[in-house]
Amino acid sequence: MKPRLDFSALSPDTMKAMLALEHQARNSGLEQSLIELVKIRASQINGCAYCLHMHTRDARAHGETEERIYLLDAWRESPLYTDRERAALAWTESLTLIARTRAPDEDYALLAAHFTPDEQAKLTLLIVTINGWNRFAVGFRAVHPAGSDRAAA
Template identity: 45%
Template sequence: MSTLPPRIDYPDFARQAPAVHSALRAMSKAVDDSGLEKSLTELIKLRASQINGCAFCLQFHLNVLRKLGVEAPRLDLVAAWRDAGVFSARQAAALEWTETLTLMAQRHTDDAAWQALRLHFSESEAMNLTVAIGTINQWNRIAVALRFAPPIAEGSAA
């Protein structure tokens, strides 16, 4: 745990910026309502949060994934998903797209990356996956900047 105190804690953020909080939650709900598998969208949120170093979102999404019954080896190995051998081709494609978008400054989002994603996702699914990745990256930036403390039990954010 960080010895640095939160700049603004999560409940205060939700209270002081209710429209922003609601908008981000609405985007997440829209993706949930799109039909994409919840365990898949939570895995990509976990991976983006690992890349971005967001302790709050890491703990939050681990809590959700555990509640969904995702097996421990998948959770333990998501950071090394390419070599883990426990992810389906669809999950791997989603994780690759997550890394591509999360690391946009280092990776160009070229047509080949999109075409690789589309081998496993319909256009609508790919669009909603892209929204999920954009949304978690926004949550990560807010939570890291404001130093939200990681939730101990299942929370109610990203």
């Protein structure tokens, strides 16, 4: 795959705005493990290899287990995730797929049961931010750094 555009170099003001969102989301006070799970799950849904590469590495660096990373796509069928994580993952899926889901009341009720209103806003900003990054990376065909010099045989 060949990148279409180096958006970070060619539009520094845009990157400054995205980095401000990222800073706010990263420093929201939500658990680091939860932040990485949300970023990975949204990136799985959006098919963003660049972000999956980055956030699976970040999750491991913060102590996330391989098993939980591998099973994240099937979180509903695994007992490895807490009720709070399940609420966040359901909300992540609802908002990432909002054209299809319309953020159903059931997902919001689950969210409200495990997150304060302030945390709900912070989690939603996190989801908005990773979906934005996914759209930049997928849209402009950003190539993740590991193995980018080698094509599959």
